[in-house]
Amino acid sequence: MTHPPAGILDGLRNMGLLRPDAGAQGEALAGGVSSDIWRVALPDGRVICVKRALEKLRVAADWRAPIVRNRYEARWLARAHEAAPQAVPALLGQDEATGTLAMEWLPPERYPVWKERLRHGDVDPAFAAEVGRRIAAIHAAAARRPDLAMDFPTDKLFHAIRLEPYLVATARAHPDLAPQLVALVARTAATKLTLVHGDVSPKNILVGPEGPVFLDAECAWWGDPAFDLAFCLNHLLLKCLLVPGVATCLMVCFEALAASYLASVEWEAPAMLEARAASLLPGLFLARIDGKSPVEYVTEEAQKDRVRRVARALIVSPPDRLKTVRAAWGEEIGA
Structure with missing residues (x-):
């Protein structure tokens, strides 16, 4: 466990999931081509998943995409949850200033890919x-x-x-x-x-x-x-x-x-x-x-x-x- 990047911590504070004076521990998750993805343990004991969109995707080609897509991912999660609650993780928050969103953590031992x-x-x-x-x-x-x-x-x-x-x-x-x-x-x-x-x-x-x-x-x-x-x-x-x-x-x-x-x-x-x-x-x-x-x-x-x-x-x-x-x-x- 280590400290997540400052942008992710700022995003959690802006979402109201982390107090302004508090920190958090977490670990980076593998596999993200278009986002930094972290498992974060909050001070109150909750474990959540946080995504921060990348402007340049991690592929060989020069492939760029606006980080505003994070906003629309959050909106999709909200609408999909209304239609089929079991089909998506619960959305916990989204912060446009940092391009981050937080959602329910689904442990891989129970939710394999x-x-x-x-x-x-x-x-x-x-x-x-x-x-x-x-x-x-x-x-x-x-x-x-x-x-x-x-x-x-x-x-x-x-x-x-x-x-x-x-x-x-x-x-x-x-x-x-x-x-x-x-x-x-x-x-x-x-x-x-x-x-x-x-x-x-x-x-x-x-x-x-x-x-x-x-x-x-x-x-x-x-x-x-x-x-x-x-x-x-x-x-x-x-x-x-x-x-x-x-x-x-x-x-x-x-x-x-x-x-x-x-x-x-x-x-x-x-x-x-x-x-x-x-x-x-x-x-x-x-x-x-x-x-x-x-x-x-x-x-x-x-x-x-x-x-x-x-x-x-x-x-x-x-x-x-x-x-x-x-x-x-x-x-x-x-x-």
């Missing part, structure tokens, strides 16, 4: 289905409240930390696909339906005693819910290269998550949302190889070429069903 479970071959389609149901519940609740859109004026932020580093950057790497990828950017940016998390990834989902818990909504945006669905399904495709021994089970998870999500869609025709997700997914698939944020576990060129081969074909001939993407990748890897 889904990515680590998958990495070790612990693959549960029922859990994947619940991920789909819970994110759809949050989407559905927000879609009933279009007034929330004014609380998330984050179009430029979402472009800076999602559309540009993923799809626009990939268009630069594959100029022959630029028209299709730029069209995906335009369509996604123009679709305004509900509150989107923006980073629904196994690394941001905890396996809680009562089901999945979503973290890290730094990309919160009022926009296209198909982005969240495609973004999460993309990781299940990619994990087949990380743990090939359970690739078939991962594809069952893909099917379970997609089916449970689509069964919960009530704000539009499920087939319309599925068509957007299915055509966006190949672009995101390729982006995790040739965009600004490549997945760290796909390092061999032969593996990268497998992704490129499947993704490029699907971008040229966009699917309107998710099962088409699943079938193309399954054929490539024998799953």
Whole structure:
């Protein structure tokens, strides 16, 4: 245990969680690409989690994002907690001056990270289905409240930390696909339906005693819910290269998550949302190889070429069903 940085302590004081004359002990947590994340023990005995947004993300590319995103992450947590209390940690406070937020601490021995479970071959389609149901519940609740859109004026932020580093950057790497990828950017940016998390990834989902818990909504945006669905399904495709021994089970998870999500869609025709997700997914698939944020576990060129081969074909001939993407990748890897 050590003293957290001054900015985090100042933020806690500004939130009223720490007296002006008091200090606190804590430990930095690993894994933060876009934020400093600390487990902090307050003088009153409470243990909390504190995040402070970074202006320059910890990736190889020069990738910067305004720290004001911390404000919108806090707002997403509050709205998601109203829709599905068990699906998010409780928000304890947020301070814009320091770009920090405080939330409930969820101990890792009770709330392991889904990515680590998958990495070790612990693959549960029922859990994947619940991920789909819970994110759809949050989407559905927000879609009933279009007034929330004014609380998330984050179009430029979402472009800076999602559309540009993923799809626009990939268009630069594959100029022959630029028209299709730029069209995906335009369509996604123009679709305004509900509150989107923006980073629904196994690394941001905890396996809680009562089901999945979503973290890290730094990309919160009022926009296209198909982005969240495609973004999460993309990781299940990619994990087949990380743990090939359970690739078939991962594809069952893909099917379970997609089916449970689509069964919960009530704000539009499920087939319309599925068509957007299915055509966006190949672009995101390729982006995790040739965009600004490549997945760290796909390092061999032969593996990268497998992704490129499947993704490029699907971008040229966009699917309107998710099962088409699943079938193309399954054929490539024998799953």
